[in-house]
Amino acid sequence: MTGVYLISMLFGAIGMFVSWRLKSKFKEYSEIGLANGLSGQEIAERMLHDNGIYDVRILSVDGQLSDHYNPSDKTVNLSADVYYGRSAAAAAVAAHECGHAVQHAKAYSFLQLRSTLVPALNIANNFTPMLLMIGVMVLYSTGSKLLLMIGVALFALATLFSFVTLPVEFDASSRALKWMEERNITTPREHDMAKDALKWAASTYVVAALGMLAQLLYYVNLLNRRND
Secondary structure, three states: OHHHHHHHHHHHHHHHHHHHHHHHHHHHHHOOEOOOOOOHHHHHHHHHHHOOOOOOEEEEEOOOOOOEEEOOOOEEEEEHHHHOOOEHHHHHHHHHHHHHHHHHHOOOHHHHHHHHHHHHHHHHHHHHHHHHHHHHHHHHHHOOOHHHHHHHHHHHHHHHHHHHHHHHHHHHHHHHHHHHHHOOOOOHHHHHHHHHHHHHHHHHHHHHHHHHHHHHHHHHHHHHOOOO
16 A cells, blocks of 8 residues: 555645645736736626526535535536736636536536536445445455455546546637637736646646556556465
8 A cells, every 4th residue: 555655645645735836826816906906706706697697596605725616506606806806817707617517507417427426436435445445455465356346446536537627727718818818808917827726726627636546557567466
């Protein structure tokens, strides 16, 4: 199990750096007000309406960088800094989350696939850590691969989910940036800041996906080894 711990530590450290960088960028860009003076809530409302979406509510939620779109109740949930903020960072995040609402309205294929995987993933997450741990112990003690194979299959599902999430996030950012540029929501300088903030946000998902893939390959390698 030493290998998987080393992989987890490596990608955990990278993830911490990316998370720190994202927070620092958000803080930096949150201090620069938008020339148009719009709040994140107002930007979200405009983007939704420009895309013909009128049945999605925009809510303020607790937490920092806790922003998300909930397809089950059609709500764009914005942290207070974004909901009330009038900065390049607030504009980027608000438009990005509305990008998910647009995906939902237009039946974006990767978002549909991601939503389809959620119920199975929730079940798998309850058993995967235990199956992997016990499976490795059984493999080394008895040579039986069955439990580890089941654990690896469930972990592969979680890894697939993390990679399906990538195009969903990239596409939402692309929709947000394109809309802000076309509607002159941001100046060229503000647009560059919004693009940079969303780049670092997307990087957190990339690091998470690569970390899961590395762990999955480690477990697959265990299964492929010859038993002593």
